[in-house]
Amino acid sequence: MFLEVCVFATIFLGFLGLLYKRNLIMKVIAMDMMSTGVIAYYVLSAARRGVFTPILIPQRQVDYADPVPQAVILTAIVIGLSIQALMLVGVMKLSRSYPTLDVRDIELKNSR
Amino acid sequence: MNTLTVVWVASGFCLGFVIYLLPQLTRSLALAQGFFSLGYGLTLAVQPEPVRLRLLDSFGVGLFLDDLTSFLIITNALVTIAVIFTLWESDKTPFFFAQVLMLHGSINVAFASTDWISLYVALEVLGIAAFLLITYPGNERVIWVGLRYLLVSNVAMLFYLVGAVLVYESHHSFDFVGLGEAPPEAAALLLLGLLVKGGVFPLGLWLPMTHGEAAAPVSALLSGVVVKAAVLPLIRCALLVPEVEPVVRLLGVGTALLGVGCGIFERDVKRVLAWSTTSQVGFILAAPEVGGFYALAHGLVKGALFLVAGQLPSRNLGVLQQQGIPRTLGIPWALACFSISGFPLLAGFGAKVLTMKNLLPWQVWGMTGAAVGTATIYAGAFFLPWKPLPTPLPAGFWWAMGVLLGGLLVANGVYYEAFTWGNILKPLVIIACGWGLYWGVVRRVQVALPRGWEQVEQILGLMSLGLVVLFGLVWAW
Structure with missing residues (x-):
């Protein structure tokens, strides 16, 4: 229960960061924080019935962790990493041409 | 038919990478993929039985293609062919055409998949390819538009991922059908992701600026088919899960x-x-x-x-x-x-x-x-x-x-x-x-409508409101 609260707090704080931070880099970092929370939730969900590494050894009778959410979230981690890398490259290019990272300034310049 | 399906799913990505190796064949390869998809879509349309593939035994990971899918595959193929014809004599680099094929392939995967995780992967790959196509001209304006698209869609997909694991917890598989047994918060989170990606108002307020600022052939792809990659799963859920249907109809x-x-x-x-x-x-x-036929008619028209x-x-x-x-x-x-x-x-x-x-x-x-x-x-x-x-x-x-x-x-x-x-x-x-x-x-x-709502912070804020409203809708029904 305590862990769940922590996980949801991470997701929530990440989302708040996305809303309230005006700096683009901070927004990307907040998004990363949110995805950390989501990943942790998958790991937590896998560990509901046991925490043993799911490598089956016949003579061992223990509660294994569920391998499916772990396998699934691995894909999501890789995708999240590549999207963040892509976004940071975009932010770098933007910061050179606008000389600012403030989202509202960029938005103002683009609304014309 | 099963082998053909697997080959077809992989072909978009394979040919996309082959373009990097054989840049002199770029345009022909891209066109060949378009016609292959068209042929596959037509074959599927005349097939009496839907194609059903189970890739893993009990986790719901699989492909399912029926008449509804065939309409969308044909739309995707025709719009891609048209865009490649238009750009045949342009000076676009092989990189651009490779991204078009990645986009085409990931849309096909999104149409074919019947589980939340394959769909997630397809939608994210699609987002990356769309970002690269939008930002291809390289000026600051398109980079900002692309960045905004990627940020909004990635945040929506994070909510979606939480929904996917909630479905898994209640149904022990990622199959679309599991949504019926899942708690209402799972449905709200998953719908949020799909609605944002599909550009459904008011969650899709990113769409007008993105589709308006991208180069015309890219807009044709985005409006003609890309939004439908998230709309088809919504239709599927509405057909599979009776609780979701009225919500989808109302949002429509x-x-x-x-x-x-x-x-x-x-x-x-x-x-x-x-x-x-x-x-x-x-x-x-x-x-x-009957959304499939409408999607075909709209995709062709909007592309044109x-x-x-x-x-x-x-x-x-x-x-x-x-x-x-x-x-x-x-x-x-x-x-x-x-x-x-x-x-x-x-x-x-x-x-x-x-x-x-x-x-x-x-x-x-x-x-x-x-x-x-x-x-x-x-x-x-x-x-x-x-x-x-x-x-x-x-x-x-x-x-x-x-x-x-x-x-x-x-x-x-x-x-x-x-x-x-x-x-x-x-x-x-x-x-x-x-x-x-x-x-x-x-x-x-x-009348000049205010554009303040299209700012990225407003769109993100609307997502939190949308989540609450969606939860209410799903819970009430």
Whole structure:
């Protein structure tokens, strides 16, 4: 229960960061924080019935962790990493041409 | 058929990477993939049994392709072919065409998958490919537009992932069917992700700027097929899970009305088309069981409209009303406007009749209003003076128009029962009302809608509100 609260707090704080931070880099970092929370939730969900590494050894009778959410979230981690890398490259290019990272300034310049 | 399906799913990505190795064959390979998908879609359409593939035993990971999927695959293939024809003689690098194929392939995967995780992967790959296509020109404006798209869609997909694991916890598989047993918060989170990706109003407020600022051929792809990669799963859920169906239908009516409401007063041609996409997505969702045909009709028309809009001398409707549009572009432009307004003899007519027939009683008035609004929007585009202006058109442009508009004519055959006197009269009355509204009211008033809502922070904020509203809707039903 305590862990769940922590996980949801991470997701929530990440989302708040996305809303309230005006700096683009901070927004990307907040998004990363949110995805950390989501990943942790998958790991937590896998560990509901046991925490043993799911490598089956016949003579061992223990509660294994569920391998499916772990396998699934691995894909999501890789995708999240590549999207963040892509976004940071975009932010770098933007910061050179606008000389600012403030989202509202960029938005103002683009609304014309 | 199973082997063919697997080969077809992989082919988009494989050919995309082959382009990097054999850059001299770029255009031919891209076109070959388009025709392969077209052939596959047609084969699937005449197949009596749906194709069902289970990749892992009990985790719900698999592919499922039926008639509904075949419509969307054909749409994807035709729009991709048209875009490649248009760009045949352009100076786009092999990188661009490789991304087009990645986009094409990931859309196909999104159409074929029946579990939340394959869909997630397909939608994310699609997002990356779309970002690279949007930002291809490399100036700061498109980079900002692309960045904003990627940020919004990635945040939505994070919510979606939480929903996916909630489905897994209650159903022990990632299958779409599991949504029925999942708690309402899972449905709300998953729907949020799909609605944002599908550009459904008000969560899809990123769409007008993104589709308006991207280069015309990229907009044709984005509006014609990319949004449908998230709309098809919504339709599937509505058909599989009875609790979700009324929510999807309600959202369809809402986005159809709000999309036309915003589009009517827009003066920028590409933004008009983008708002119209928002409203047409509503038509697809309003009657989920026949959404496939509507998606085909809309995809072809919107592809044609964006490709023509890219050749127009100006983007401003006011300027175009004074200067006129080149006569050569007038005919495809008018045909596309007719089809999307629901004029008989083009596929838009059959699609609209079919959708209207499958509405629930409480939806009819809203959707009729949206149809009138659509006719009003396109009256503004249709009543542009034709002038003998010289326009250098790329050679492949007419091939592209042939593919898209020819597709619209041929697609009439899908629902030829629509041609009865009653059915023909109703759209004509709707179009007459729409044109009357245009000449009577819209042409005389100047309303500039505020664009503040399209700022990235507002869109993110709307997501949190949308989550609460969706939870309420799912919970209440």
